[in-house]
Amino acid sequence: MTLLNAQEISVRYGSLAALDGVDLCVHDGQRHALIGPNGAGKTTLLNVIGGSTRPQRGTVRFDGRDVGRLGPGARARRGINRIHQRPAVFPTLTATENVVVAALPRVIARRRWWPGGRRRAAQHLAGPLLEQMGLTAVAAEPAGHLAHGQRRQLEIAMALAGRPRLLLLDEPASGLSAIEVGRLVELLQALPRAVAVLLVEHRLDLVYALSDTVTVLRDGQTLAAGTPDEIRTSPLVRQAYADGVA
Amino acid sequence: MSGEVIRRARGAVAALVLAGLVVAPWVVDDYTTALLARTLALALVGVSVALLTGVAGLPTLGQTAPYAAGAYACAVVGSRISDVGVVQLVVAAGAGALLAALTVPLVVHARGVIVLMITLAIGELVVTVLGRWRSVTGGTDGLAGIPAVRPFWGLPALASDQARYLYALVVVATLIGVVLVLLRTRAGLVLRAGRDDETRLRASGHRVALHLSGAHIAAGAIAGAAGSLLVVAQQYISPADFGFDTSALLLLGVVIGGTASVGGALVGAALVIAVRDWLFGVLPGYAPLVLGALFVATVYLLPTGVTRARGRLRPPAAPAHQPTAAEQATVPELRR
Amino acid sequence: MIAVAAGPNRIDPYLIPALDGVAYGLLVFVAASGLVFCFGVANILNLAHGLLYAIGGYTAAAVLDGGWASLALALAVGVLAAAAAGALLAGLLTPVATGNHLSQALLTFGVALAGGSLLVAGFGPDDPQVRVPAALEGSVMVAGHRYAAYRLVFIVVAAVLAVALYLVVRRTRAGMLVRAAVDDPEMVACLGVSPARIRAGVLAAAGALAGAAGVLGAPIIGPGTDTADTVLLLSLVVVVLGGLGSMAGTLLAALAIGEIQTLGVALLPSAAPFLLFAAMAAVLAVRARGLAGRWRTT
Numbered sequence: 001m002t003l004l005n006a007q008e009i010s011v012r013y014g015s016l017a018a019l020d021g022v023d024l025c026v027h028d029g030q031r032h033a034l035i036g037p038n039g040a041g042k043t044t045l046l047n048v049i050g051g052s053t054r055p056q057r058g059t060v061r062f063d064g065r066d067v068g069r070l071g072p073g074a075r076a077r078r079g080i081n082r083i084h085q086r087p088a089v090f091p092t093l094t095a096t097e098n099v100v101v102a103a104l105p106r107v108i109a110r111r112r113w114w115p116g117g118r119r120r121a122a123q124h125l126a127g128p129l130l131e132q133m134g135l136t137a138v139a140a141e142p143a144g145h146l147a148h149g150q151r152r153q154l155e156i157a158m159a160l161a162g163r164p165r166l167l168l169l170d171e172p173a174s175g176l177s178a179i180e181v182g183r184l185v186e187l188l189q190a191l192p193r194a195v196a197v198l199l200v201e202h203r204l205d206l207v208y209a210l211s212d213t214v215t216v217l218r219d220g221q222t223l224a225a226g227t228p229d230e231i232r233t234s235p236l237v238r239q240a241y242a243d244g245v246a
Numbered sequence: 247m248s249g250e251v252i253r254r255a256r257g258a259v260a261a262l263v264l265a266g267l268v269v270a271p272w273v274v275d276d277y278t279t280a281l282l283a284r285t286l287a288l289a290l291v292g293v294s295v296a297l298l299t300g301v302a303g304l305p306t307l308g309q310t311a312p313y314a315a316g317a318y319a320c321a322v323v324g325s326r327i328s329d330v331g332v333v334q335l336v337v338a339a340g341a342g343a344l345l346a347a348l349t350v351p352l353v354v355h356a357r358g359v360i361v362l363m364i365t366l367a368i369g370e371l372v373v374t375v376l377g378r379w380r381s382v383t384g385g386t387d388g389l390a391g392i393p394a395v396r397p398f399w400g401l402p403a404l405a406s407d408q409a410r411y412l413y414a415l416v417v418v419a420t421l422i423g424v425v426l427v428l429l430r431t432r433a434g435l436v437l438r439a440g441r442d443d444e445t446r447l448r449a450s451g452h453r454v455a456l457h458l459s460g461a462h463i464a465a466g467a468i469a470g471a472a473g474s475l476l477v478v479a480q481q482y483i484s485p486a487d488f489g490f491d492t493s494a495l496l497l498l499g500v501v502i503g504g505t506a507s508v509g510g511a512l513v514g515a516a517l518v519i520a521v522r523d524w525l526f527g528v529l530p531g532y533a534p535l536v537l538g539a540l541f542v543a544t545v546y547l548l549p550t551g552v553t554r555a556r557g558r559l560r561p562p563a564a565p566a567h568q569p570t571a572a573e574q575a576t577v578p579e580l581r582r
Numbered sequence: 583m584i585a586v587a588a589g590p591n592r593i594d595p596y597l598i599p600a601l602d603g604v605a606y607g608l609l610v611f612v613a614a615s616g617l618v619f620c621f622g623v624a625n626i627l628n629l630a631h632g633l634l635y636a637i638g639g640y641t642a643a644a645v646l647d648g649g650w651a652s653l654a655l656a657l658a659v660g661v662l663a664a665a666a667a668g669a670l671l672a673g674l675l676t677p678v679a680t681g682n683h684l685s686q687a688l689l690t691f692g693v694a695l696a697g698g699s700l701l702v703a704g705f706g707p708d709d710p711q712v713r714v715p716a717a718l719e720g721s722v723m724v725a726g727h728r729y730a731a732y733r734l735v736f737i738v739v740a741a742v743l744a745v746a747l748y749l750v751v752r753r754t755r756a757g758m759l760v761r762a763a764v765d766d767p768e769m770v771a772c773l774g775v776s777p778a779r780i781r782a783g784v785l786a787a788a789g790a791l792a793g794a795a796g797v798l799g800a801p802i803i804g805p806g807t808d809t810a811d812t813v814l815l816l817s818l819v820v821v822v823l824g825g826l827g828s829m830a831g832t833l834l835a836a837l838a839i840g841e842i843q844t845l846g847v848a849l850l851p852s853a854a855p856f857l858l859f860a861a862m863a864a865v866l867a868v869r870a871r872g873l874a875g876r877w878r879t880t
Contacts, residue, residue, distance in 0.1 A: 071448075072449045073448045073449060073450070073451050073452065073453065074451075076449060076450055077451040081450075082449065088443065088446045090438075090442040090443055090446065090447075091442055091443075092442050093435070093439055097435055098439075100432075100435060101435055101439040101447070101450065101452075102450045104432055104452070105450060115427055115428065115430075115431045116427075116430055116431040117431075118431075119432040122432070162450060162451060305683075305684050307687075348863075351863075352822075352862065352863070358683060359621070359625065359627045359683045359687065362627050362683075362684075362687055363621070363627055363818055363821065363822065364822055367815065367822050367862070370815040370818070371815070371819070371858055371859050371862070374815070378854060489811075490811060491691075494629070494688065494691040494695075497684070501684060501685065531703070532699065532703075534695045534696065534698060534699035535695075535696045535699035535703070537692075537695055538691075538692040538693060538694070538696025538698075538699065539692070539696055541689065541691060541696075542674065542689055542692040542693065542696070544688075544692075545678055545685045545689040546677055548685065
């Protein structure tokens with residue numbers, strides 16, 4: 001079933017068209033990758049879907065409802081969560097508290113009117129998530145003290161704590177070491193199938209490892225879309241990348 | 247391990263201070279007891295300043311506004327309607343909360359120094375209104391002859407300074423307890439997260455403006471309740487009790503105490519107010535001059551009072567912050 | 583303490599307060615523009631701004647003897663003294679310049695407290711009398727009403743001052759820098775000018791403006807123990823209402839406050855205490871969320 005349906009999205013910065021009538025569909029549980037040379041509009045499209053950029057034209061429907069007028073917070077409440085290129089965590093809060101804060105807007109507590117009831121309910125979510133991300137040892141550390149890779153994992157834990165139905169990942173491997181990238185791939189592959197993923201990544205090995213559908217953008221337009229195998233063998237895409245690199 | 251030691255030491259100090267406060271009225275004279283009662287009221291306002299400045303990240307110079315609203319509401323109720331302390335407290339807290347709620351739109355979308363400026367204007371305007379609205383506030387002469395309060399229906403009126411002081415102490419201790427409990431719920435956590443990174447908090451789906459409004463109104467209620475204690479302690483109030491210098495002194499006390507810590511705010515505010523009262527006692531003519539010099543000296547000694555607050559929030563944590571955290575720590579009150 | 587006594591021979595209940603409002607508003611404008619500079623360019627909330635005005639006011643009271651020469655002397659001394667006080671304040675701020683804005687504001691408050699005490703010690707606790715030049719002591723006819731000559735002249739002088747200020751900010755290089763700095767605080771750092779010098783310059787300029795306002799406005803908001811607080815409050819309200827975006831906004835806000843304090847009080851005496859509050863609430867309600875763009879950038 002279609003979870004996200006973005007149609008005819010156009011974003012202009014002055015005379016420059018960052019996106020020019022792009023369509024994008026993400027189904028429930030799909031692992032969808034956006035690739036393309038630098039300046040193709042990948043991050044802009046992610047911003048439009050996340051709600052931090054408003055397109056001049058086009059509609060964004062999520063779960064059958066128009067979310068075009070909602071900001072990032074309102075979209076997060078509906079289930080679109082985002083991982084940023086630079087990990088955004090709360091530096092003075094502990095890792096656990098970070099996850100608790102992220103979980104709170106969508107957590108349901110049995111004793112929600114009891115002081116601390118919702119916080120305790122969120123706390124129950126945090127432990128397993130931190131364990132899943134391999135952060136149990138640093139759960140009580142302030143997030144500002146964590147290494148870059150750990151912060152990335154923490155941010156993923158935070159995004160999952162918000163019970164997303166669609167996870168937007170903006171170059172999650174940037175700034176990570178080879179070992180950390182390996183861990184990240186394992187983590188992302190182990191994500192529950194109830195979560196759909198939209199991934200922007202320029203490393204094609206990650207894209208092929210993580211996605212089941214790939215959309216190629218170039219100069220703000222859709223160049224091609226298909227399975228990783230189709231994209232890998234497409235001469236059009238090779239040409240685009242060769243141009244982009246050159 | 248050291249965290250455990252610090253926690254125990256802190257608990258011991260708090261217990262000692264509380265014990266000292268309980269026996270204080272039998273050690274000092276009546277005048278000092280009355281001064282102490284007033285200091286307790288101001289320290290409670292200091293806690294509300296710390297809630298806004300340190301926890302919510304809205305530095306304020308205007309908490310005298312709900313403080314004054316609570317005090318005048320309590321004085322009017324006390325002289326005309328009821329001498330029951332609980333009623334007066336609730337009315338005063340309600341008045342403070344109402345004033346804070348009315349000023350929410352002015353404050354909640356601004357950040358940093360701009361909040362200081364707007365809250366200062368609000369506080370000063372309230373004092374101006376108090377000075378001019380003679381029919382209710384008695385103008386610059388203030389309201390005098392407010393009858394002694396009885397804490398609860400059926401209890402005797404508090405006739406001595408000692409009794410009034412102990413009443414103030416019980417109320418302050420209870421309210422501080424409530425604040426500490428509330429800070430342990432999600433409210434405190436979310437406010438601290440917002441002070442760290444507001445945009446991120448919003449992106450997680452939190453309604454930041456709503457949280458800040460709630461904090462502002464709660465702080466107003468606390469300051470209003472403190473106003474009722476001032477009436478009990480002095481049985482007389484005038485606009486001079488709520489001047490701009492009081493706000494600045496409280497903010498200084500809160501900065502000394504480490505902005506985000508409730509205990510620190512109590513101690514810092516009480517200390518600053520005590521120094522002021524003492525100076526005005528021993529150096530009537532030159533007290534403002536010395537006080538001003540002390541202000542400057544204190545600021546020099548505590549150039550990073552706010553940074554210390556962060557360390558204090560999490561004593562066991564290692565002091566070495568990474569660049570992003572350090573950046574955050576230097577200007578946490580400036581979320582722009 | 584804020585209300586202005588209307589002219590001596592009040593015949594028409596509206597014209598004279600309205601004129602007073604203009605005089606009052608222009609005075610507040612000149613005083614507040616110094617605060618706007620401090621705040622917009624150096625990002626310092628200067629709680630000693632009222633003190634700088636009071637310095638000008640006390641200078642006027644001490645120097646003015648009814649002659650023109652004394653007015654010129656008072657103006658020169660007042661402006662210089664207030665500018666020097668501003669520069670001194672900038673010097674005091676240097677050790678905490680890298681600290682947070684909270685401690686800076688608190689430091690300026692300490693200076694205001696100590697400075698106010700020194701002024702009272704030097705000039706006595708009573709509000710001093712201010713003698714305007716003899717030629718301006720009488721009243722003139724304005725559209726059939728008598729009006730204090732000094733206030734009329736003040737309106738003209740203050741208007742000239744406001745225009746001059748506008749031209750400086752609009753047309754000169756320094757003014758361009760000021761506008762750029764207000765728009766983008768980061769930019770000042772990129773210019774390579776030392777921040778300490780910028781701070782000293784801005785605070786001295788703010789002092790000069792406040793000092794000039796204090797000398798010229800002494801017959802309107804006279805020197806006294808409450809003066810510093812009053813002027814600081816009015817300036818703050820002007821900044822809150824007018825925002826930092828434009829001088830026109832500051833001027834409009836100042837004139838509005840002047841009229842509220844005079845015409846408003848004459849028209850609605852019973853509501854007088856709440857008028858400033860109501861004005862602030864109304865303006866902020868209309869502009870809902872942002873005063874100037876810089877009010878919120880989140």
